[in-house]
Amino acid sequence: MRIGVVEDDDGVASALIDALEANRITADRMSRGAEILTRHPDFDIVLLDLGLPDMDGIEVLRHLRQVSAVPVIVLTARNDERSVVRGLRNGADDYLVKPARITELLARIEAIRRRSRRPTEIAPQLRQFDDVIVDLSARSLYVSGRPVPLTTKEFQLLAVLVDNPGAAVSRQQMMDQVWGDAFVAVSRSLDVHMTALRAKIGRSLIETIRGFGYRWIG
Numbered sequence: 001m002r003i004g005v006v007e008d009d010d011g012v013a014s015a016l017i018d019a020l021e022a023n024r025i026t027a028d029r030m031s032r033g034a035e036i037l038t039r040h041p042d043f044d045i046v047l048l049d050l051g052l053p054d055m056d057g058i059e060v061l062r063h064l065r066q067v068s069a070v071p072v073i074v075l076t077a078r079n080d081e082r083s084v085v086r087g088l089r090n091g092a093d094d095y096l097v098k099p100a101r102i103t104e105l106l107a108r109i110e111a112i113r114r115r116s117r118r119p120t121e122i123a124p125q126l127r128q129f130d131d132v133i134v135d136l137s138a139r140s141l142y143v144s145g146r147p148v149p150l151t152t153k154e155f156q157l158l159a160v161l162v163d164n165p166g167a168a169v170s171r172q173q174m175m176d177q178v179w180g181d182a183f184v185a186v187s188r189s190l191d192v193h194m195t196a197l198r199a200k201i202g203r204s205l206i207e208t209i210r211g212f213g214y215r216w217i218g
Helices: 010-022 033-042 057-067 081-089 102-121 152-162 171-179 187-201
Strands: 002-006 026-030 045-048 072-076 094-097 126-129 132-135 140-143 146-148 168-170 206-209 213-216
Touching: 002 010, 002 033, 010 026, 026 033, 033 045, 033 057, 045 057, 045 102, 057 072, 057 081, 072 081, 072 102, 081 094, 094 102, 132 152, 140 187, 152 171, 152 187, 152 213, 168 171, 171 187, 171 213, 187 206
Parallel strands: 002 026, 002 045, 045 072, 072 094
Antiparallel strands: 126 132, 132 140, 140 146, 168 213, 206 213
16 A cells, blocks of 8 residues: 655654554655646555645645545644535545644545545445445345335436436436437426335435436435
């Protein structure tokens, strides 16, 4: 595992690098936010300070999330609730306040590592969200271990959503992909199928974005 440490304080950065490498974790230090925006493919996890000399760490997070899903742990002196909420809402996977105990930091790194490994531990065509499993190759849905029968259109809608978890998918995009042409498809038909799909899943996993479309929030 290789970790990118984005920290402008030499003393803090040196202590972090030493602690990580003492636990057999390769770590590279960067002192500016712009560096991680170009080097993010090199790392498995990023430790990000918010008080950087070239740009605020929240801004770094926003830019990073536009180009990468690399896990980020914010490690900062900012301990106010607003900063914590902003950090998590802008894409941080975890948030730690300095001075952080190295044992806690290592535990959180390991927890993120376990979570990031989960998608590869099951077949590539499976999508799992707690007790909801979608098998794209077998065109099957399982909820709490039980198969849930879906019509062809219902499954096609589900597949579009779970392949873009967290992303807003427009009605036009869904009709294009499922019916082949948004101009030919009947908009009301999409609503009917979506209502049936939600009822069969039995979970609040599909969010309606009023005036736009839907989002899978599982």
